[in-house]
Amino acid sequence: MTPDSLKRLRDWFRANAAELPWRLANLDALRDPYVVWISETMLQQTQVSTVKDYFIRWMRRFPDVETLAKADEAEVFKFWQGLGYYSRARNILKTAKIVATLRQAQGPSKMPETRKELEALPGIGAYTAGAILSLAYHKREAILDGNLVRIFSRLYKLDFLPTSRNRVRDDRSGMTEKKATQSSSEIYWGYAREIADSPKAYIHNEALMELGRTVCKTKSPLCEACPLHNECCAFIDGQTAEFPPVKKRLEKNWHGTVLVVESKDGKILAVNGGQKFLDGQLSLPHFESMRGATVGFPAKAEDYINADDVETVEQRGTFRHSITVHKIECNVLHVQLSINAKNSRTSGAYTTKWIEKAKAFETFANSFSLKALKKVF
Ligand code: SF4
Incomplete structure (x- = not known):
């Protein structure tokens, strides 16, 4: 993405950012890493509209890591009930106990501040670690979620998902020889790192998540309102419905x-x-x-x-x-x-x-x- 398109993306986000309970009015302010961690974990597999009320109730009962660490699993499950994927709640509690113990031992530091340390915690993967590091600490760290995958697939006409290795065909994707030898996951992460390689990584990441949620929708993307449509290959070629490729759900x-x-x-x-x-x-x-x-x-x-x-x-x-x-x-x-x-x-x-x-x-x-x-x- 060019500097001009990144600026258009930032301007669009500043004008269109929705009010959300985990988002501060000042989009450039550092966030509380606990808030980022809980909200991003809830948002995995769950719609924003559903998560809002859950998040508010959760924060009233567990306003910080220390309070959460003292809770028992049954109570945590009660506050998670209806969000599904209960392993997320179980891992949140395990991580809270680890972080609270670290704080006792090392003083009132916040959550770990490196990707390696964060990804070593239960339930924190590459996406959540990137979100915490970029949104809470303003580090130049990438994220890749379903929204960004959909946008990258359409922007660059990537006819594969970030799951399997070496499925890239040069004739359709126009990938370079170097990229064609990478795994599909690495190619997507490469694009994510490009936009995060900036002091504004925090806003680029969040703007793309918002763009994917509200404009570059799975069905019927609102391309005329998209700040990136001038450079979107799928839009220019009239092929937005063909990207990303449909993932066969194994039921x-x-x-x-x-x-x-x-x-x-x-x-x-x-x-x-x-x-x-x-x-x-x-x-x-x-x-x-x-x-x-x-x-x-x-x-x-x-x-x-x-x-x-x-x-x-x-x-x-x-x-x-x-x-x-x-x-x-x-x-x-x-x-x-x-x-x-x-x-x-x-x-x-x-x-x-x-x-x-x-x-x-x-x-x-x-x-x-x-x-x-x-x-x-
Ligand atoms: S132009 Fe359309 S398809 Fe392309 S990124 Fe924007 S909303 Fe998505």
């Missing part, structure tokens, strides 16, 4: 059964670990099953309860759900026991816990379990 269908096991004294069986989904957090027990195989008490349920203790088993319908690439369809079985709840126990890969029925909806912090509960209560 996996999964059919299973969820157990809502209720004890005689009104408690619900929860498990932690050893499940197909939601590993490491409290969920209802579930297992793979054939579609239609819902009559009676399934043999796999005996992993959790003794068949002799079962009073009734009722089919309560099915629900659909998505977790990462999995398209899930689940039967819900309400299993009423003739005995009171027992003590928690650990068996193999999972631990059981009995939860008061009245508190079940506030205890489970995942939509999967809540959907199953709604079929019963």
Whole structure:
């Protein structure tokens, strides 16, 4: 990108930057690295409009790293509930504990200030590290997210995504021999570094993210309003719909059964670990099953309860759900026991816990379990 086009990009951003709870009115001010880290992690895989409220609630409860580091995982999950990809929340908590410990040992320094140190922390990859370094510390560090990939692909007519190695064909892309020998990821990162090689890297990075979100949209980009349209190869050639190439999403269908096991004294069986989904957090027990195989008490349920203790088993319908690439369809079985709840126990890969029925909806912090509960209560 030329100096002139970068200036047009900056001017466009200063005139069009949306008000967001993690963005300061002064676009040139240094940001709080904690704010950048949390907001950028929430924004991975999630729309800005959804993240706003989550971010505000999060900051009210966990205004800084120290407060967050003292929280337990169940509470952090509660504040994450609905954003999906719970490994992000788990990693945020792990990193908060590490950073808080570092601060105790080294004094009130902020988060690490080098890419190497940041990327060594759980859940912080190249993108988040670049965002923290450029937006919070104004370093000349690149970022590359889906917005920038889409823009670069259209600007330079890159007919590949930054995933596989050496898929570049010179005849279509016009890449030089040198670039054609790089991995596709390195080529995209190369463009990202070019625009970040400036004292204004922080504004170039954020302006491109905003441009991708609001103008260079996946479908029907608003090219006439784009500050880069004079040099955009896809726009000039009338081919914006062809770039970037469509990534085939690998979807996996999964059919299973969820157990809502209720004890005689009104408690619900929860498990932690050893499940197909939601590993490491409290969920209802579930297992793979054939579609239609819902009559009676399934043999796999005996992993959790003794068949002799079962009073009734009722089919309560099915629900659909998505977790990462999995398209899930689940039967819900309400299993009423003739005995009171027992003590928690650990068996193999999972631990059981009995939860008061009245508190079940506030205890489970995942939509999967809540959907199953709604079929019963
Ligand atoms: S001109 Fe259109 S396709 Fe090209 S970068 Fe701008 S919005 Fe995207």
